[in-house]
Amino acid sequence: MKTASIIISLAVVFGAVLYLQNKSAAPVLTSPTTTAPSVTKTPIGTSSPTSSPMCDFAAPPTGCHYENISQTPCHADLVCIQSVSISGFQFAPGSMVVKTGTKVTWQNNDNVPHNIVASDNSFHSPNLNKGDKFEFIFTQPGQFDYICGIHPSMHGKVIVR
Amino acid sequence: MGSLFKKSLIVAATTVAVDFAFHYFLTRPMETLTYFVIKFLLAFFVAAALFDSYSFVKNPAVKKYVLAGLIFSTLMSAYYRAWELFEIFAPWGSRAPDIYGISRDNLLFFSGAWWLAHTSFFVLGVILARRWIKN
Numbered sequence: 001m002k003t004a005s006i007i008i009s010l011a012v013v014f015g016a017v018l019y020l021q022n023k024s025a026a027p028v029l030t031s032p033t034t035t036a037p038s039v040t041k042t043p044i045g046t047s048s049p050t051s052s053p054m055c056d057f058a059a060p061p062t063g064c065h066y067e068n069i070s071q072t073p074c075h076a077d078l079v080c081i082q083s084v085s086i087s088g089f090q091f092a093p094g095s096m097v098v099k100t101g102t103k104v105t106w107q108n109n110d111n112v113p114h115n116i117v118a119s120d121n122s123f124h125s126p127n128l129n130k131g132d133k134f135e136f137i138f139t140q141p142g143q144f145d146y147i148c149g150i151h152p153s154m155h156g157k158v159i160v161r
Numbered sequence: 162m163g164s165l166f167k168k169s170l171i172v173a174a175t176t177v178a179v180d181f182a183f184h185y186f187l188t189r190p191m192e193t194l195t196y197f198v199i200k201f202l203l204a205f206f207v208a209a210a211l212f213d214s215y216s217f218v219k220n221p222a223v224k225k226y227v228l229a230g231l232i233f234s235t236l237m238s239a240y241y242r243a244w245e246l247f248e249i250f251a252p253w254g255s256r257a258p259d260i261y262g263i264s265r266d267n268l269l270f271f272s273g274a275w276w277l278a279h280t281s282f283f284v285l286g287v288i289l290a291r292r293w294i295k296n
Binding site for chain 1: 189190191192193195245249250251252255256258259265266
């Protein structure tokens with residue numbers, strides 16, 4: 001009888017801890033609001049800015065590459081893309097500095113699923129299996145810390161200037 | 162402070178300390194503080210139930226240590242599988258960190274290693290608690 005009451009107490013306390021932990025620590029599944037993130041399983045097409053004769057390009061920012069240049073060969077239409085690889089339970093690079101308007105893409109190269117969850121919930125990816133990509137355009141300056149919601153000790157940071 | 166409380170505390174502290182070292186040196190990524198807190202509480206209450214049970218007090222056989230360790234390991238796994246399925250909507254077993262040298266493709270070996278590790282840490286805690294607190 002005594003043992004049974006201890007086991008019941010254990011179950012109650014454990015349930016309470018489970019509830020509190022989920023309520024406070026786990027990421028909230030919300031859809032992003034300000035920008036349109038997307039997940040894709042196909043590689044993003046890239047090309048060099050110098051391939052367009054119509055634009056007078058300045059030197060591109062370090063680490064940037066551009067998409068859709070053949071369709072929109074003008075400065076204003078170009079989106080700088082920076083990539084983050086998820087490999088070995090790490091984000092690489094773990095920290096990056098980008099300009100406002102930069103599109104950051106995360107690609108999962110691990111065999112286990114990961115996701116991307118911003119600390120301020122400004123963006124939240126679905127679960128990414130191996131090869132899946134998630135992209136998000138940073139339209140506001142600031143520091144955006146993020147984690148993998150499945151493995152919360154995986155941290156990353158994007159600083160937007 | 163009663164001996165049951167002290168012994169349970171020793172079991173919980175030992176389980177978490179050894180598990181922390183295991184995670185630090187042999188797995189990646191490192192687990193979170195929440196994980197270790199939950200593990201501590203769970204080990205404490207399972208140990209309390211063990212030390213308080215009449216049959217264990219009467220005959221503290223090693224097989225009862227191991228059984229309690231398996232219960233502890235099972236409850237810890239149940240917590241994480243429930244978290245994966247109902248909170249994060251992640252595939253079964255995706256939360257578990259990698260263990261160096263053991264491929265997670267071999268599900269039986271991989272999950273067996275986790276069970277063996279968690280059970281043995283708990284059993285070590287029970288052995289130490291019984292050695293340090295006599296009554």
